[in-house]
Amino acid sequence: GEDVEQSLFLSVREGDSSVINCTYTDSSSTYLYWYKQEPGAGLQLLTYIFSNMDMKQDQRLTVLLNKKDKHLSLRIADTQTGDSAIYFCAESLGQTGANNLFFGTGTRLTVIP
Amino acid sequence: ETGVTQSPTHLIKTRGQQVTLRCSSQSGHNTVSWYQQALGQGPQFIFQYYREEENGRGNFPPRFSGLQFPNYSSELNVNALELDDSALYLCASSPDQSSGGTDTQYFGPGTRLTVL
Numbered sequence: 001g002e003d004v005e006q007s008l009f010l011s012v013r014e015g016d017s018s019v020i021n022c023t024y025t026d027s028s029s030t031y032l033y034w035y036k037q038e039p040g041a042g043l044q045l046l047t048y049i050f051s052n053m054d055m056k057q058d059q060r061l062t063v064l065l066n067k068k069d070k071h072l073s074l075r076i077a078d079t080q081t082g083d084s085a086i087y088f089c090a091e092s093l094g095q096t097g098a099n100n101l102f103f104g105t106g107t108r109l110t111v112i113p
Numbered sequence: 114e115t116g117v118t119q120s121p122t123h124l125i126k127t128r129g130q131q132v133t134l135r136c137s138s139q140s141g142h143n144t145v146s147w148y149q150q151a152l153g154q155g156p157q158f159i160f161q162y163y164r165e166e167e168n169g170r171g172n173f174p175p176r177f178s179g180l181q182f183p184n185y186s187s188e189l190n191v192n193a194l195e196l197d198d199s200a201l202y203l204c205a206s207s208p209d210q211s212s213g214g215t216d217t218q219y220f221g222p223g224t225r226l227t228v229l
Contacts, residue, residue, distance in 0.1 A: 004155075033217065042203055043156070043220040045115075088155055100146060100169055101205075101218060103155030 004104035006089055011110045018076040020107045022089030025070065029091040032065060033101065034074045037086045046074070046087075076109075084111045115139070117206050117221035125227045131192045134224045138185040138206035144168070145187045146218060147179060150201040162187060191226075199228045 003025040012018045024032070030051050035043040049056045049063045049072075056063045062075040072089055086108050090101040116139035126132050138145050144163045148156035158171035162181035176192040185206075191198055202225075205218035 031217075035220075042115075042119075042222040043205075045217055045219065048217055090155075100158040100161055100171065101148075101156075102158070105153075105155050 004089055004091055004102055006087075006104040006107045008105065009108050009110070011112060012079050013112050014079060014081055016079055018074075018079045018083065018109055018111075020074045020076075020087050020089075020109065022072040022074075022104055023070055024072065024089070024091045024102075026091060026093055026102075027067075027070065029093055031092040032063075032072050033090040033092070034061075034063065035088045035090060035103075037088065037106070039085075043088065079109075079111050081111045081113055084109055115219035115221065117204065117219050119202075119204055119221040119224050121224060122222070123225045123227075125229060126194050127229050128194055128196060130194050131190065132194060132226060134189045134191075134202050134204075134226070136187045136189070136204035136206075136221055138187065138204075139208075139219065140185055142185060142206035142208050142219075144207040145181055146205045146207075147187075147189045148203040148205065149173070149198075150203060150223070151197075152200070156203055159189070194228045196228050199226060201225050 005023045033048040034046040047058050060077045064073045086106040088103050088106045090103045118137045120135045146161040147159040150156040159173050160170040161168045165181045178190045181187040201223040203223045205220045
């Protein structure tokens with residue numbers, strides 16, 4: 001079955017770059033997503049990448065996809081204290097992202113002032 | 114702001130009771146999905162509705178059921194509540210692909226259900 005894995009914790013100093021990693025098992029994934037969840041809140045879509053791309057940049061966020069190794073990463077440049085949250089990687093297996101998402105367990109990012 | 118709202122925000126029930134959670138999608142979003150997020154876990158897919166029909170289901174028992182209405186609102190019903198049903202329940206909506214919308218799911222803030 002589908003399995004999405006992430007490391008549980010990451011701590012960085014304010015101003016440094018953060019890199020959050022994710023591995024997934026299903027090679028038929030069509031879309032891969034990064035969501036952010038702050039305490040007690042729902043999920044905020046940060047960015048997504050189509051499986052035929054290997055990189056996507058959006059302001060401070062850079063997503064890298066290595067389809068051969070089934071590895072996805074999210075780099076946050078100039079990390080701020082407001083970036084402290086749980087970050088979820090998710091894959092979609094359908095023809096479009098409207099099909100169900102499989103989530104990892106999330107990486108808790110702590111930004112140290 | 115995703116334009117997806119959920120009610121109530123919090124709910125406390127006792128074992129064996131029934132609960133109805135509500136979601137209001139963005140206008141024009143014909144697909145709604147429901148997820149269960151247990152404490153410390155990632156969200157798990159419960160089911161999805163497209164144009165008022167169930168369009169896929171995760172590994173949840175039949176006591177989890179849903180409805181979708183023409184006015185972009187939907188419900189998640191859970192019967193015979195168990196302690197393990199305590200979780201954050203999230204709904205997510207997606208635009209109708211035929212209208213050229215994007216493929217992503219937009220989440221509401223969730224309903225936190227506590228079963229005692």
